[in-house]
Amino acid sequence: MPAMWFAVALAVASAGEPPLQPLVRALAPPGRFAVLVVSLDRGDTLAALDADRPLPPASTAKLLTAALAWELLGPEFRFLTAVVSDPPGPDGAVRRLVLYGGGDPTLRRDDLQALAAAAHAAGLRRVTEAVLVDATAWDPFDPPPGWTAHDLRQPYGARVAAINLDGNRRGGRPVADPPGAALELWRVSLRTVGVALPPYGEVRRRPAPGLAPFADATAPAGRTHLWALHASTPLDSLLRAMLRASDNQIAEALWAAVGRWAGGRGHPAATAALARQRLAVWGVPAVGAEIVDGSGLSRRNRCSARTLVHLVAHLERVLGPATLERLLPGPAEPGSTLTWLTDPALRGRVRAKTGTLRGVVALAGLA
Numbered sequence: 001m002p003a004m005w006f007a008v009a010l011a012v013a014s015a016g017e018p019p020l021q022p023l024v025r026a027l028a029p030p031g032r033f034a035v036l037v038v039s040l041d042r043g044d045t046l047a048a049l050d051a052d053r054p055l056p057p058a059s060t061a062k063l064l065t066a067a068l069a070w071e072l073l074g075p076e077f078r079f080l081t082a083v084v085s086d087p088p089g090p091d092g093a094v095r096r097l098v099l100y101g102g103g104d105p106t107l108r109r110d111d112l113q114a115l116a117a118a119a120h121a122a123g124l125r126r127v128t129e130a131v132l133v134d135a136t137a138w139d140p141f142d143p144p145p146g147w148t149a150h151d152l153r154q155p156y157g158a159r160v161a162a163i164n165l166d167g168n169r170r171g172g173r174p175v176a177d178p179p180g181a182a183l184e185l186w187r188v189s190l191r192t193v194g195v196a197l198p199p200y201g202e203v204r205r206r207p208a209p210g211l212a213p214f215a216d217a218t219a220p221a222g223r224t225h226l227w228a229l230h231a232s233t234p235l236d237s238l239l240r241a242m243l244r245a246s247d248n249q250i251a252e253a254l255w256a257a258v259g260r261w262a263g264g265r266g267h268p269a270a271t272a273a274l275a276r277q278r279l280a281v282w283g284v285p286a287v288g289a290e291i292v293d294g295s296g297l298s299r300r301n302r303c304s305a306r307t308l309v310h311l312v313a314h315l316e317r318v319l320g321p322a323t324l325e326r327l328l329p330g331p332a333e334p335g336s337t338l339t340w341l342t343d344p345a346l347r348g349r350v351r352a353k354t355g356t357l358r359g360v361v362a363l364a365g366l367a
Contacts, residue, residue, distance in 0.1 A: 032050075033049060034049055034050040035305055036048050036304075036306055036308075036309045038309050038313075040313075040366070048305075051305045051306045051309075052306050054287075054302035054304050055303070055304065056355075057302070057355055058355025058356055059246045059354060059356065059362070060296060060362045060364040061291075062242055062246065062295060062296055063308070063353055064275055064311060065242070065251050065254055065294040067278070067311060067314060067318070068271070068274070069238075069257070069258055070235065070315075071278070071318065072274075073257060073258060073261060074235065076234055077234065078231040078232045078233070080231055080232075081099070081101055081102055081104050081107055081111070081115065081230040082100040082102070082226060082228070082229050083098070084097075084224045084225060085224070085225050086225065088124065091126070094127055094225070095128050096130050097119075097132065097227075098132045098134050099112075099115070099131075099132070099163070099182070099183075099186050100137075101133065101134060101137060101161070101163025103160070103162050103163075103253050103256060103266070104163075104164060104230070104232045104253070105160055105164050105252075105253035106232050106233065106250070107165055107230070107232070108165070108166055109165060109166060112165070112182070112189045113192065114230065116228075119193075119228045125195060125196065129198060130198060130201065131183070131186065131187055131198070132183075132201065132202050132203070133182050133183040133186060133201070133202075133203045135161055135203060135205050136162060136204055137260065137266065138256050138260060138265060139265040139267060140205055141266070143157075144268045144297075146293070146297075153173070155169050156297070157174060157297065158178075158249060159178065160178070160253045161178040161179055162179070163179050165182045179203045179205065183201045183202075238250055244333070246353075246354065246355075248297055251293075251294040251295035251296075254294060255294025259271035268293050271294065272292060272293075276289070279307075279311075282314045283310070284307060284310040284311050285310055287304070288303075288304065289304070290303075296355055297357075299357065309364070312364055316366070321366075324351070325351045328351035328353060328366070329352070329353070330347065331347055332347065349367060350366070350367045351365050
Protein backbone atom coordinates (compact mmCIF):
# COMPACT_ATOMS: atom_id res chain seq x y z
CA MET A 1 0.00 0.00 0.00
CA PRO A 2 2.47 2.71 1.05
CA ALA A 3 4.18 4.70 -1.66
CA MET A 4 5.98 7.23 0.50
CA TRP A 5 7.06 8.13 3.99
CA PHE A 6 6.11 11.55 5.24
CA ALA A 7 6.53 13.65 8.33
CA VAL A 8 5.01 17.03 8.98
CA ALA A 9 5.62 19.21 12.01
CA LEU A 10 3.50 22.29 12.50
CA ALA A 11 4.04 25.06 15.00
CA VAL A 12 7.66 25.21 15.74
CA ALA A 13 8.82 25.25 11.92
CA SER A 14 12.03 26.61 3.20
CA ALA A 15 14.56 24.78 0.46
CA GLY A 16 14.96 23.16 -3.05
CA GLU A 17 12.25 22.36 -5.54
CA PRO A 18 11.27 18.66 -5.39
CA PRO A 19 8.03 17.58 -7.13
CA LEU A 20 5.58 18.35 -4.31
CA GLN A 21 7.39 21.48 -3.16
CA PRO A 22 5.05 24.11 -4.63
CA LEU A 23 2.03 22.35 -3.11
CA VAL A 24 3.62 22.13 0.32
CA ARG A 25 4.66 25.78 0.21
CA ALA A 26 1.17 26.85 -0.81
CA LEU A 27 -0.40 24.87 2.04
CA ALA A 28 2.04 26.00 4.73
CA PRO A 29 0.12 27.88 7.44
CA PRO A 30 1.37 31.00 9.20
CA GLY A 31 4.04 30.31 11.80
CA ARG A 32 6.85 27.80 11.73
CA PHE A 33 6.38 24.74 9.58
CA ALA A 34 8.55 21.75 8.62
CA VAL A 35 7.86 18.90 6.23
CA LEU A 36 9.66 16.02 4.56
CA VAL A 37 8.09 13.60 2.08
CA VAL A 38 10.24 10.76 0.73
CA SER A 39 9.38 8.15 -1.91
CA LEU A 40 9.32 4.65 -0.47
CA ASP A 41 10.15 3.03 -3.79
CA ARG A 42 12.87 5.36 -5.06
CA GLY A 43 14.13 7.04 -1.91
CA ASP A 44 14.03 10.48 -3.48
CA THR A 45 12.68 13.57 -1.74
CA LEU A 46 9.28 14.72 -2.97
CA ALA A 47 8.99 17.74 -0.68
CA ALA A 48 11.11 19.35 2.02
CA LEU A 49 10.74 22.48 4.11
CA ASP A 50 13.07 23.01 7.08
CA ALA A 51 13.34 19.23 7.27
CA ASP A 52 16.34 19.36 9.62
CA ARG A 53 14.95 21.86 12.09
CA PRO A 54 14.28 20.27 15.53
CA LEU A 55 10.67 20.84 16.61
CA PRO A 56 8.37 19.42 19.31
CA PRO A 57 7.16 16.05 17.96
CA ALA A 58 4.26 15.82 20.43
CA SER A 59 2.76 12.31 20.30
CA THR A 60 4.64 11.30 17.14
CA ALA A 61 7.39 10.60 19.73
CA LYS A 62 5.44 7.41 20.48
CA LEU A 63 6.92 6.00 17.25
CA LEU A 64 10.31 5.96 18.99
CA THR A 65 8.78 4.23 22.01
CA ALA A 66 7.29 1.61 19.69
CA ALA A 67 10.64 1.01 17.97
CA LEU A 68 12.50 0.64 21.27
CA ALA A 69 9.91 -1.69 22.77
CA TRP A 70 9.76 -3.91 19.68
CA GLU A 71 13.53 -4.32 19.53
CA LEU A 72 14.40 -4.56 23.23
CA LEU A 73 11.31 -6.08 24.86
CA GLY A 74 10.28 -8.22 21.90
CA PRO A 75 6.89 -8.85 20.26
CA GLU A 76 5.92 -11.48 22.87
CA PHE A 77 6.49 -9.14 25.81
CA ARG A 78 3.65 -8.85 28.35
CA PHE A 79 3.38 -6.93 31.59
CA LEU A 80 2.89 -9.31 34.55
CA THR A 81 1.06 -8.80 37.83
CA ALA A 82 1.51 -11.52 40.46
CA VAL A 83 -0.03 -12.52 43.78
CA VAL A 84 2.59 -14.12 46.05
CA SER A 85 3.13 -14.89 49.72
CA ASP A 86 5.20 -16.83 52.17
CA PRO A 87 4.40 -20.59 52.01
CA PRO A 88 0.80 -21.15 53.21
CA GLY A 89 -0.22 -23.26 56.15
CA PRO A 90 -2.55 -26.26 55.78
CA ASP A 91 -5.53 -24.03 56.61
CA GLY A 92 -4.78 -21.65 53.72
CA ALA A 93 -3.35 -18.97 56.00
CA VAL A 94 -0.32 -16.84 55.09
CA ARG A 95 1.50 -14.16 57.04
CA ARG A 96 1.87 -11.61 54.26
CA LEU A 97 0.16 -11.49 50.90
CA VAL A 98 1.87 -9.45 48.18
CA LEU A 99 0.38 -8.00 45.01
CA TYR A 100 3.46 -7.49 42.83
CA GLY A 101 3.10 -4.85 40.11
CA GLY A 102 5.02 -5.25 36.88
CA GLY A 103 3.95 -1.89 35.46
CA ASP A 104 0.90 -3.01 33.46
CA PRO A 105 -0.80 0.21 32.28
CA THR A 106 -3.90 -1.71 31.18
CA LEU A 107 -4.70 -3.38 34.52
CA ARG A 108 -8.34 -2.87 35.55
CA ARG A 109 -10.30 -3.50 38.74
CA ASP A 110 -11.93 -6.53 37.09
CA ASP A 111 -8.43 -7.98 36.72
CA LEU A 112 -7.83 -7.48 40.45
CA GLN A 113 -11.09 -9.25 41.18
CA ALA A 114 -10.04 -12.13 38.93
CA LEU A 115 -6.67 -12.39 40.70
CA ALA A 116 -8.39 -12.48 44.08
CA ALA A 117 -10.82 -15.16 42.87
CA ALA A 118 -7.96 -17.25 41.45
CA ALA A 119 -6.01 -17.04 44.72
CA HIS A 120 -9.08 -18.06 46.71
CA ALA A 121 -9.75 -20.95 44.33
CA ALA A 122 -6.14 -22.06 44.85
CA GLY A 123 -6.72 -22.29 48.61
CA LEU A 124 -5.98 -18.84 50.04
CA ARG A 125 -8.23 -18.25 53.05
CA ARG A 126 -6.59 -15.87 55.50
CA VAL A 127 -3.83 -13.25 55.78
CA THR A 128 -2.62 -12.86 59.35
CA GLU A 129 -0.15 -9.94 59.28
CA ALA A 130 -0.36 -7.65 56.24
CA VAL A 131 -1.59 -7.20 52.70
CA LEU A 132 1.12 -5.53 50.66
CA VAL A 133 1.28 -3.88 47.26
CA ASP A 134 4.81 -4.17 45.89
CA ALA A 135 5.58 -1.22 43.60
CA THR A 136 9.34 -1.76 43.57
CA ALA A 137 9.72 -2.85 39.94
CA TRP A 138 10.40 0.81 39.15
CA ASP A 139 11.78 3.50 41.38
CA PRO A 140 9.22 6.22 42.07
CA PHE A 141 9.98 9.22 39.88
CA ASP A 142 8.62 12.68 39.30
CA PRO A 143 6.92 13.54 36.00
CA PRO A 144 9.45 14.13 33.20
CA PRO A 145 10.67 17.70 32.65
CA GLY A 146 8.35 19.65 30.38
CA TRP A 147 5.10 18.17 31.70
CA THR A 148 3.07 21.17 32.82
CA ALA A 149 0.97 21.55 35.95
CA HIS A 150 -2.05 21.67 33.65
CA ASP A 151 -1.08 18.33 32.08
CA LEU A 152 -0.85 16.70 35.50
CA ARG A 153 -4.45 17.64 36.26
CA GLN A 154 -5.78 16.07 33.06
CA PRO A 155 -6.66 12.41 32.40
CA TYR A 156 -3.96 12.18 29.72
CA GLY A 157 -1.37 13.34 32.29
CA ALA A 158 -1.97 10.56 34.82
CA ARG A 159 1.35 9.24 36.09
CA VAL A 160 2.41 5.63 35.72
CA ALA A 161 3.88 3.48 38.47
CA ALA A 162 4.97 -0.12 38.94
CA ILE A 163 1.32 -0.87 39.63
CA ASN A 164 -1.46 0.97 37.81
CA LEU A 165 -5.21 0.58 37.92
CA ASP A 166 -7.93 1.89 35.61
CA GLY A 167 -5.45 4.16 33.86
CA ASN A 168 -4.66 5.77 37.22
CA ARG A 169 -7.76 7.89 36.83
CA ARG A 170 -10.78 8.21 39.05
CA GLY A 171 -13.78 10.36 38.19
CA GLY A 172 -11.92 11.67 35.15
CA ARG A 173 -9.03 12.97 37.27
CA PRO A 174 -5.53 11.54 37.77
CA VAL A 175 -4.91 9.51 40.92
CA ALA A 176 -2.18 11.06 43.06
CA ASP A 177 -0.91 7.73 44.44
CA PRO A 178 -1.56 4.82 42.04
CA PRO A 179 -0.09 2.07 44.30
CA GLY A 180 -2.08 3.37 47.26
CA ALA A 181 -5.28 3.35 45.21
CA ALA A 182 -4.49 -0.19 44.03
CA LEU A 183 -4.00 -1.35 47.63
CA GLU A 184 -7.43 -0.03 48.59
CA LEU A 185 -9.19 -1.85 45.76
CA TRP A 186 -7.08 -5.01 46.20
CA ARG A 187 -8.24 -5.34 49.79
CA VAL A 188 -11.85 -4.92 48.67
CA SER A 189 -11.35 -7.62 46.01
CA LEU A 190 -9.92 -10.08 48.54
CA ARG A 191 -12.73 -9.53 51.01
CA THR A 192 -15.30 -9.95 48.24
CA VAL A 193 -14.11 -13.50 47.54
CA GLY A 194 -13.98 -14.41 51.23
CA VAL A 195 -10.33 -13.99 52.23
CA ALA A 196 -10.00 -12.83 55.85
CA LEU A 197 -7.64 -9.86 56.20
CA PRO A 198 -5.84 -7.92 58.93
CA PRO A 199 -7.00 -4.33 59.40
CA TYR A 200 -4.12 -2.63 57.59
CA GLY A 201 -2.19 -2.81 54.35
CA GLU A 202 1.12 -1.43 53.13
CA VAL A 203 2.67 -0.19 49.90
CA ARG A 204 6.31 -1.10 49.37
CA ARG A 205 7.97 1.47 47.10
CA ARG A 206 11.67 0.55 47.39
CA PRO A 207 13.16 -2.92 46.90
CA ALA A 208 14.54 -4.76 49.90
CA PRO A 209 18.20 -5.73 49.32
CA GLY A 210 18.90 -9.36 48.49
CA LEU A 211 15.36 -10.32 47.56
CA ALA A 212 14.37 -11.87 44.26
CA PRO A 213 11.47 -10.56 42.16
CA PHE A 214 8.06 -11.50 43.60
CA ALA A 215 9.74 -11.93 47.02
CA ASP A 216 8.11 -10.79 50.22
CA ALA A 217 10.27 -9.16 52.88
CA THR A 218 9.65 -12.16 55.14
CA ALA A 219 10.31 -14.73 52.42
CA PRO A 220 13.85 -14.90 50.97
CA ALA A 221 14.34 -15.80 47.33
CA GLY A 222 13.00 -19.27 46.61
CA ARG A 223 10.61 -19.16 49.56
CA THR A 224 7.64 -17.55 47.85
CA HIS A 225 4.34 -19.09 46.88
CA LEU A 226 2.67 -17.95 43.65
CA TRP A 227 -1.12 -17.80 43.97
CA ALA A 228 -2.15 -16.11 40.74
CA LEU A 229 -0.67 -14.33 37.74
CA HIS A 230 -2.19 -11.82 35.32
CA ALA A 231 -0.57 -11.09 31.95
CA SER A 232 -1.38 -8.11 29.78
CA THR A 233 -2.05 -8.49 26.09
CA PRO A 234 1.17 -8.95 24.06
CA LEU A 235 3.26 -6.04 22.84
CA ASP A 236 1.64 -5.99 19.40
CA SER A 237 -1.72 -5.21 20.99
CA LEU A 238 -0.23 -2.71 23.43
CA LEU A 239 1.45 -0.81 20.60
CA ARG A 240 -1.74 -0.76 18.57
CA ALA A 241 -3.63 0.77 21.51
CA MET A 242 -0.82 3.22 22.20
CA LEU A 243 -0.52 4.45 18.61
CA ARG A 244 -4.16 4.47 17.60
CA ALA A 245 -5.56 6.11 20.75
CA SER A 246 -2.31 7.97 21.54
CA ASP A 247 -2.36 6.47 25.03
CA ASN A 248 0.21 8.27 27.19
CA GLN A 249 0.02 5.76 30.04
CA ILE A 250 0.90 2.82 27.78
CA ALA A 251 3.72 4.86 26.24
CA GLU A 252 5.24 5.84 29.58
CA ALA A 253 4.89 2.31 30.98
CA LEU A 254 6.70 0.86 27.96
CA TRP A 255 9.31 3.62 28.25
CA ALA A 256 9.95 2.58 31.87
CA ALA A 257 9.95 -1.13 30.95
CA VAL A 258 12.63 -0.50 28.32
CA GLY A 259 14.73 1.34 30.89
CA ARG A 260 14.34 -1.53 33.33
CA TRP A 261 15.31 -4.01 30.59
CA ALA A 262 18.52 -2.03 30.13
CA GLY A 263 19.41 -2.58 33.78
CA GLY A 264 18.01 0.63 35.18
CA ARG A 265 15.15 1.26 37.55
CA GLY A 266 12.66 2.49 34.97
CA HIS A 267 13.62 6.18 35.18
CA PRO A 268 12.66 8.12 32.02
CA ALA A 269 16.10 9.73 31.74
CA ALA A 270 17.79 6.32 31.54
CA THR A 271 15.53 5.26 28.68
CA ALA A 272 16.14 8.58 26.92
CA ALA A 273 19.89 7.94 26.97
CA LEU A 274 19.34 4.45 25.59
CA ALA A 275 17.06 5.87 22.87
CA ARG A 276 19.80 8.18 21.62
CA GLN A 277 22.15 5.21 21.33
CA ARG A 278 19.62 3.11 19.42
CA LEU A 279 18.83 5.91 16.96
CA ALA A 280 22.52 5.97 16.03
CA VAL A 281 22.61 2.17 15.66
CA TRP A 282 19.52 2.26 13.42
CA GLY A 283 21.05 4.96 11.23
CA VAL A 284 18.29 7.43 12.07
CA PRO A 285 19.67 10.99 11.88
CA ALA A 286 18.98 12.81 15.13
CA VAL A 287 20.99 16.03 14.97
CA GLY A 288 19.52 18.45 17.47
CA ALA A 289 17.11 15.89 18.89
CA GLU A 290 16.14 16.14 22.55
CA ILE A 291 14.46 13.07 24.04
CA VAL A 292 12.71 13.43 27.38
CA ASP A 293 9.81 10.98 27.65
CA GLY A 294 8.03 8.14 25.90
CA SER A 295 4.69 9.79 25.23
CA GLY A 296 5.72 13.10 23.68
CA LEU A 297 3.86 15.07 26.32
CA SER A 298 6.98 16.96 27.40
CA ARG A 299 7.40 20.37 25.77
CA ARG A 300 11.15 19.80 25.87
CA ASN A 301 11.17 17.01 23.29
CA ARG A 302 12.65 18.01 19.94
CA CYS A 303 13.25 16.19 16.68
CA SER A 304 13.28 17.05 12.98
CA ALA A 305 10.97 15.94 10.21
CA ARG A 306 13.96 14.04 8.81
CA THR A 307 14.31 12.11 12.07
CA LEU A 308 10.62 11.16 11.96
CA VAL A 309 10.77 10.04 8.32
CA HIS A 310 13.80 7.84 8.98
CA LEU A 311 12.15 6.47 12.12
CA VAL A 312 9.02 5.50 10.16
CA ALA A 313 11.27 3.89 7.53
CA HIS A 314 13.08 1.94 10.27
CA LEU A 315 9.77 0.71 11.71
CA GLU A 316 8.62 -0.33 8.25
CA ARG A 317 11.79 -2.41 7.84
CA VAL A 318 11.78 -4.14 11.24
CA LEU A 319 8.03 -4.67 11.65
CA GLY A 320 7.20 -5.22 8.00
CA PRO A 321 4.75 -3.09 6.02
CA ALA A 322 1.65 -5.10 6.98
CA THR A 323 2.34 -4.93 10.72
CA LEU A 324 3.15 -1.23 10.70
CA GLU A 325 0.01 -0.43 8.71
CA ARG A 326 -2.05 -2.42 11.21
CA LEU A 327 -0.54 -0.58 14.19
CA LEU A 328 -0.90 2.93 12.81
CA PRO A 329 -4.31 4.62 12.70
CA GLY A 330 -6.09 5.53 9.51
CA PRO A 331 -8.49 8.42 8.86
CA ALA A 332 -11.86 8.24 10.64
CA GLU A 333 -11.31 4.71 12.02
CA PRO A 334 -12.96 3.89 15.37
CA GLY A 335 -10.69 4.85 18.24
CA SER A 336 -8.26 6.65 15.95
CA THR A 337 -6.83 10.08 16.72
CA LEU A 338 -6.49 10.69 12.97
CA THR A 339 -9.86 12.44 12.78
CA TRP A 340 -9.08 15.48 10.68
CA LEU A 341 -8.28 13.76 7.37
CA THR A 342 -11.92 13.47 6.36
CA ASP A 343 -11.66 13.08 2.58
CA PRO A 344 -13.15 9.62 1.78
CA ALA A 345 -10.48 9.20 -0.89
CA LEU A 346 -7.84 8.96 1.86
CA ARG A 347 -9.38 5.95 3.58
CA GLY A 348 -7.14 2.94 3.22
CA ARG A 349 -4.39 5.11 1.72
CA VAL A 350 -2.94 6.87 4.77
CA ARG A 351 -1.56 5.42 8.02
CA ALA A 352 -0.07 7.95 10.39
CA LYS A 353 0.63 8.93 13.98
CA THR A 354 -0.66 12.30 15.04
CA GLY A 355 0.78 14.63 17.65
CA THR A 356 -0.92 17.55 19.33
CA LEU A 357 0.12 19.96 22.06
CA ARG A 358 -0.99 23.53 22.65
CA GLY A 359 0.33 25.37 19.58
CA VAL A 360 1.80 22.18 18.06
CA VAL A 361 0.49 19.77 15.43
CA ALA A 362 2.57 16.90 14.04
CA LEU A 363 1.99 13.99 11.67
CA ALA A 364 4.25 11.10 10.63
CA GLY A 365 3.42 7.97 8.70
CA LEU A 366 2.83 6.24 5.38
CA ALA A 367 0.73 7.09 2.36
